[in-house]
Amino acid sequence: MNDTPLHLAVALDGAGWHPAAWRSQETPGALFTAAYWADLVTEAERGLLDFVTFEDSLGVQSAAPHRPDDRTDQVRGSLDAVLIAAFVAPLTTHIGLIPTVNVTHTEPFHVAVGIATLDHAAKGRAGWRPQIAPRAADATHFGRRSTPQLTDDDIRDSELIAKRLRPLFAEATEVVEVTRRLWDSWEDDAEIRDTATGRFIDRDKLHHIDFAGEYFSVRGPSITPRPPQGQPVIASVAHASTPYEFAARGCDVVFVTPFDRAGAKAILAQVDEAVEGAGRDLVERPLRRFAEVVVFLDDEPGAAARRKERLDTLNGAEYTSDAAIFTGTPGELADLLLDWRTTGLDGFRLRPGAVPQDLTAITRRLVPELRQRGAFRTEYGPGTLRDRLGLPAPRNRYARGD
Amino acid sequence: MTKQIHLAAQLPAIHNVTVWSDPRSTSQIAVDNFVHLARTAERGKFDFFFLAEGLRVREHKGHFYDLDVVGRPDNLTMLSTVAAVTRHLGVAATVNATFNEPYEVARRLATLDHLSGGRAAWNVVTSFDAFTGENFRRGGFLAEADRYTRAAEFLATARELWDSWADDDVQADPASGRFVPSEAGRFAHRGEHFDISGRFTTPRSPQGHPVIIQAGESPAGRDFAASDAEVVFSKYNRLDEARAFYQDVKGRLARYGRSPDDLRIMPTATVVVADTDAEAAAYADEITRAQVSPQTAIAHLEAVWGRDLSAYDPDGPLPDIDPESESLVLKGHSVFRTGRAETARRWRALAEERGLSIRELVIEVHGGQTFVGSPRTVADAVDHFVQSGGADGFVFAAHLTPGGLDDFVDRVVPLLQEKGALRRDYTGTTLRHHLGLPPLPRTQRTSGNTKEAS
Numbered sequence: 074m075n076d077t078p079l080h081l082a083v084a085l086d087g088a089g090w091h092p093a094a095w096r097s098q099e100t101p102g103a104l105f106t107a108a109y110w111a112d113l114v115t116e117a118e119r120g121l122l123d124f125v126t127f128e129d130s131l132g133v134q135s136a137a138p139h140r141p142d143d144r145t146d147q148v149r150g151s152l153d154a155v156l157i158a159a160f161v162a163p164l165t166t167h168i169g170l171i172p173t174v175n176v177t178h179t180e181p182f183h184v185a186v187g188i189a190t191l192d193h194a195a196k197g198r199a200g201w202r203p204q205i206a207p208r209a210a211d212a213t214h215f216g217r218r219s220t221p222q223l224t225d226d227d228i229r230d231s232e233l234i235a236k237r238l239r240p241l242f243a244e245a246t247e248v249v250e251v252t253r254r255l256w257d258s259w260e261d262d263a264e265i266r267d268t269a270t271g272r273f274i275d276r277d278k279l280h281h282i283d284f285a286g287e288y289f290s291v292r293g294p295s296i297t298p299r300p301p302q303g304q305p306v307i308a309s310v311a312h313a314s315t316p317y318e319f320a321a322r323g324c325d326v327v328f329v330t331p332f333d334r335a336g337a338k339a340i341l342a343q344v345d346e347a348v349e350g351a352g353r354d355l356v357e358r359p360l361r362r363f364a365e366v367v368v369f370l371d372d373e374p375g376a377a378a379r380r381k382e383r384l385d386t387l388n389g390a391e392y393t394s395d396a397a398i399f400t401g402t403p404g405e406l407a408d409l410l411l412d413w414r415t416t417g418l419d420g421f422r423l424r425p426g427a428v429p430q431d432l433t434a435i436t437r438r439l440v441p442e443l444r445q446r447g448a449f450r451t452e453y454g455p456g457t458l459r460d461r462l463g464l465p466a467p468r469n470r471y472a473r474g475d
Numbered sequence: 476m477t478k479q480i481h482l483a484a485q486l487p488a489i490h491n492v493t494v495w496s497d498p499r500s501t502s503q504i505a506v507d508n509f510v511h512l513a514r515t516a517e518r519g520k521f522d523f524f525f526l527a528e529g530l531r532v533r534e535h536k537g538h539f540y541d542l543d544v545v546g547r548p549d550n551l552t553m554l555s556t557v558a559a560v561t562r563h564l565g566v567a568a569t570v571n572a573t574f575n576e577p578y579e580v581a582r583r584l585a586t587l588d589h590l591s592g593g594r595a596a597w598n599v600v601t602s603f604d605a606f607t608g609e610n611f612r613r614g615g616f617l618a619e620a621d622r623y624t625r626a627a628e629f630l631a632t633a634r635e636l637w638d639s640w641a642d643d644d645v646q647a648d649p650a651s652g653r654f655v656p657s658e659a660g661r662f663a664h665r666g667e668h669f670d671i672s673g674r675f676t677t678p679r680s681p682q683g684h685p686v687i688i689q690a691g692e693s694p695a696g697r698d699f700a701a702s703d704a705e706v707v708f709s710k711y712n713r714l715d716e717a718r719a720f721y722q723d724v725k726g727r728l729a730r731y732g733r734s735p736d737d738l739r740i741m742p743t744a745t746v747v748v749a750d751t752d753a754e755a756a757a758y759a760d761e762i763t764r765a766q767v768s769p770q771t772a773i774a775h776l777e778a779v780w781g782r783d784l785s786a787y788d789p790d791g792p793l794p795d796i797d798p799e800s801e802s803l804v805l806k807g808h809s810v811f812r813t814g815r816a817e818t819a820r821r822w823r824a825l826a827e828e829r830g831l832s833i834r835e836l837v838i839e840v841h842g843g844q845t846f847v848g849s850p851r852t853v854a855d856a857v858d859h860f861v862q863s864g865g866a867d868g869f870v871f872a873a874h875l876t877p878g879g880l881d882d883f884v885d886r887v888v889p890l891l892q893e894k895g896a897l898r899r900d901y902t903g904t905t906l907r908h909h910l911g912l913p914p915l916p917r918t919q920r921t922s923g924n925t926k927e928a929s
């Protein structure tokens with residue numbers, strides 16, 4: 074048995090990550106109902122997974138990463154991810170909830186207050202995934218600014234994409250900084266309820282954050298008392314050096330996308346470099362590293378690959394992804410995860426190709442398989458999402474410490 | 476026929492309604508307290524649960540105001556949680572139209588309506604001040620006079636976004652392989668405040684549009700309510716004032732081609748129930764004195780006078796000096812925005828006439844508790860208020876969090892049901908239905924445009 078437990082998360086997106094996945098669902102289109110999300114997240118919790126993430130964007134989905142398309146044969150339309158997470162919060166008790174939140178077109182103040190509220194609603198299980206808007210077309214939904222238009226050439230290379238979108242990452246870094254300051258803007262013991270003096274709060278334990286950055290300024294404090302975790306978990310997806318730097322500066326978890334074991338090793342070296350460049354002390358502020366894998370899982374050898382092919386046919390093209398795609402049995406996937414893990418990964422965010430079947434294959438087949446090998450928990454311990462990820466209790470930057 | 480009473484519950488959070496000094500009053504932010512109050516309201520067959528909003532922590536004389544409860548959630552997020560643990564109760568979020576953008580707000584409200592199965596409402600407010608603006612990218616960019624033109628265009632734009640998907644757009648037909656038409660969500664809006672276009676992400680929700688609530692006081696606010704809202708909140712909970720407000724606002728509806736029955740008017744109210752009228756009166760007095768502590772009395776006076784009055788005795792007479800014209804010592808509090816000189820004159824006259832001390836005066840203008848008495852007395856008073864044209868119902872703000880409405884629901888609601896003035900059970904699933912408002916017509920897609928279904 075390994076001494077540190079493997080961390081496992083599932084990324085929920087529409088009907089699954091394969092664009093034709095909706096066609097194999099029992100009730101296609103149910104993904105706009107509450108029951109759909111409640112069922113998926115309670116299933117993930119049954120598998121004792123660390124957390125689920127919820128994809129989101131402020132534009133309609135598209136097969137192209139950089140511009141809208143007019144396809145009518147794939148899932149189009151979505152619900153707000155923070156609100157989905159808040160809805161499932163009281164229906165679950167242990168699993169972490171990490172919605173994606175756009176940082177290019179939103180107000181940093183609202184983002185911070187929303188996630189703090191989610192953490193209160195989930196009693197210390199919240200996080201969020203900051204996401205920049207890579208599609209210039211989304212900017213017209215707001216009419217306040219324009220963002221870089223990526224070309225067909227750009228999108229062939231994740232380094233080129235990141236380079237073109239660099240200002241958006243710089244702004245995202247400011248957003249993360251503001252949310253963290255706002256969460257600290259109330260000290261944990263700010264509420265005193267002192268009937269003798271009639272004071273509800275100790276007014277010296279609330280703080281203006283006085284953030285003035287290159288992109289915006291925010292005065293503070295938050296309107297929401299400090300969330301139970303102090304600092305809810307921040308996780309980001311990264312494929313290139315600029316996003317590695319972004320993660321190294323302000324995130325608690327980074328999702329990376331290697332295609333094999335050697336790739337994992339190389340990427341982690343790049344992440345290490347970014348951490349060093351940011352001057353980050355990993356003891357005080359650990360950075361958990363998860364690899365992403367799209368999974369199609371069936372017990373019978375070959376069945377998952379055939380299932381994916383059928384979906385590819387329906388979709389009219391082979392499904393490819395920014396992350397590795399695995400088709401096989403739960404045992405084979407366990408082999409792969411445990412092998413990749415030795416490169417220094419803390420865990421994996423699995424993207425089920427089609428839900429619910431690839432989700433239940435994870436919770437009911439993969440998890441027991443890993444457990445048999447002593448590589449996965451047999452129960453949820455107590456504590457917050459931060460605790461589960463081994464992130465220390467965060468110090469409040471404004472507390473004088475008495 | 477007996478007019479049906481519409482009830483809502485509010486977890487009041489900030490302001491001095493909450494008697495936090497009472498040990499039965501617990502956290503203003505713990506999720507279990509929101510759930511408790513919402514479930515109480517649902518047990519009482521209320522129409523909806525409501526959360527107010529203020530986007531900046533209030534400051535008083537250069538410090539954070541510390542006498543009232545402070546700290547509140549993001550409304551839509553918390554109400555999504557509340558929706559998960561209730562079945563029928565509406566969930567109403569106050570969301571500001573100045574420090575937000577239509578695309579995101581329309582999307583979040585449509586999401587709440589989907590997740591709750593058609594129970595969402597939006598209280599459209601217009602706080603615009605530069606003080607609040609300091610928390611946002613654009614700062615305090617809006618002139619006071621423009622707050623309702625922006626709000627009206629904001630709401631009109633949100634309606635265009637909600638209408639950009641027809642009811643039948645999510646086809647999700649595996650046989651044909653068609654999920655949605657390519658036109659679903661397309662919109663273009665060009666106006667004074669918003670110039671936006673593209674595709675809206677969220678399919679049409681069960682109610683089509685969430686129920687629209689407004690709480691304006693000025694003529695512009697009342698017109699906005701009359702033209703666009705389905706519920707109006709007010710602060711008028713004394714029958715004479717309430718009737719005047721009711722008639723004024725309902726009288727404005729015809730101008731917008733609407734009938735008086737298209738709009739519900741619901742003043743904010745408090746309620747104190749005990750075994751006997753005398754016990755209730757004594758308890759109400761105790762609550763009011765806790766809400767208006769000596770410190771609170773001075774602070775409210777300072778807010779009106781716009782200057783430091785800490786040297787004054789709360790049990791002594793009002794200051795004979797005049798209010799400062801400029802300085803606003805209390806920031807982030809909508810109540811004291813305008814007319815301070817006139818308010819001060821009125822307060823002084825009232826205090827002189829009745830021989831009131833500072834604290835007694837503030838208690839007097841604060842108004843005390845709205846409905847006080849035995850269950851029977853309260854039921855009669857609530858019913859009379861509605862039947863005699865003062866309101867269509869009330870938003871009850873509980874002075875104890877979260878148990879402040881337990882007595883009302885357990886002891887008064889059954890009496891209102893006996894009178895036939897309150898439903899014994901929910902008869903529909905949407906908030907629109909609870910409010911007695913007709914559903915929006917279903918929309919169908921015809922050659923690219925959404926149309927009302929015939």
Ligand SMILES: Cc1cc2nc3c(=O)[nH]c(=O)nc-3n(C[C@H](O)[C@H](O)[C@H](O)COP(=O)(O)O)c2cc1C
Pocket residue numbers: 526527528529569599600601602690691692693694695696697708709710742743809
């Ligand atoms: C019952 C009630 C509730 C209100 N709730 C809020 C609120 O939550 N947030 C807010 O910014 N303003 C709130 N207001 C203020 C109103 O939106 C409005 O600004 C105020 O009544 C002044 O009216 P006017 O804007 O037409 O001058 C509320 C007002 C009333 C009467």
